[in-house]
Amino acid sequence: MAHSHNVVFLTFPGVKMLDVTGPAEVFSDANLHGAQYSLSYVSPSGGNVLTTVGTPLVTEAASSALKSGPIDTLVVAGGECLVDEPIPENLIATARELADRSHRVASVCTGAFLLAKAGLLDGRRATTHWLHTDRLSREHPEINVLPDALYTQDGPVFTSAGVSSGIDLALALVNADHGEALARNVSRGLVVYMQRAGGQSQFSAALRWPSPATPGLQRAVDAVTSDPGAEHSVGSLAALVNVSERHLTRLFRAELNLTPSKFIEHVRLDSAKALLDAGHTVTETARLAGFGSDENLRRSFTLRYGLAPSYYRGRFNTAR
Structure with a gap:
């Protein structure tokens, strides 16, 4: 009993x-x-x-x-x-x-x-x-x-x-x-997930930061959040909004309190979690979210969430 x-x-x-x-x-x-x-x-x-x-x-x-x-x-x-x-x-x-x-x-x-x-x-x-x-x-x-x-x-x-x-x-x-x-x-x-992992984000990248007041910064943010897997870099985003890399970095720090590189990483990590939730393999996720390799994804994911992407995916597969 x-x-x-x-x-x-x-x-x-x-x-x-x-x-x-x-x-x-x-x-x-x-x-x-x-x-x-x-x-x-x-x-x-x-x-x-x-x-x-x-x-x-x-x-x-x-x-x-x-x-x-x-x-x-x-x-x-x-x-x-x-x-x-x-x-x-x-x-x-x-x-x-x-x-x-x-x-x-x-x-x-x-x-x-x-x-x-x-x-x-x-x-x-x-x-x-x-x-x-x-x-x-x-x-x-x-x-x-x-x-x-x-x-x-x-x-x-x-x-x-x-x-x-x-x-x-x-x-x-x-x-x-x-x-x-x-x-x-x-x-x-x-009719709910068996158990969403405790380390899962409370909210997505689109909701994590306030909407930028500067139009150029908003274009850069939109470019990353709409396609995290693209070849984004500080240089490519600066060219997109027609400012220098140094000026773009100042805008990111002033309005979002982080560097362009960190912003890109945060958005890609949220994208990676969503892909893993949907059943993609770690290799597919690394490619689609823009990390390039399993190791790059594993390093960033583990540092941020305290567990490996393979373990995270396993828990969600069990739930499904």
Whole structure:
């Protein structure tokens, strides 16, 4: 018989509904395939908690979870109020108390800010929604913020990016608890990837940087993003917009805060991930994304995402 595993969701007024229901559906569906997750929803004081969509969520007082003994998994949901408003002291204290009784702790989206305020991310790697990663890093320099990850794990503490990535994280937890086959069955039932790799980018190259104000720089950016596999170089882009290489480099640094070469590499890496996701081989991907050789792709991909393209592709092939 599968081990009974209690999952406690910490909520609060203004909690984002999908941050709760997304992971909850994963754990609930896992029960249809042999798992035994018991789900409970708590808030500092209990009662109805109004969610971002206006639907009330019925919760117990957090003290009820504390009285019932150790918690297997604590899930801290997010909400814009955790960023836009001071976090209530009783909510911080509740998060800390529940985490102290939990075998593992996970946050969804801006729930990372609550974990950070409770001191639970000190000295750890973490992520949150891409809109707020800079702020998390600035307000909590003791945290190693990974701005371009869907979810992270550092010991028993997990954090995930915006909204739907909570589903990816929950699938990863189910996979760890019950194995790949059960997690795959859950993903099929929910019609989602079995498990997007935690290191996968939160957003594509086209969304990563603001639209350039300088028309010439915009043409250079468009040329690269529309065809990453072409023979791009600082010289070719400078010739395209009719400026010197030095001037083009100044424009890139001033508006995008990186060099033309680094921009090209970033776009090609995003293209490579998309090609690997689509089932292309590493060799095909290296050619189509403009890396020229498997080794060039492997070096850049591993440096950026912490895993080899062949391993990344293997995980996605399994998911499909």
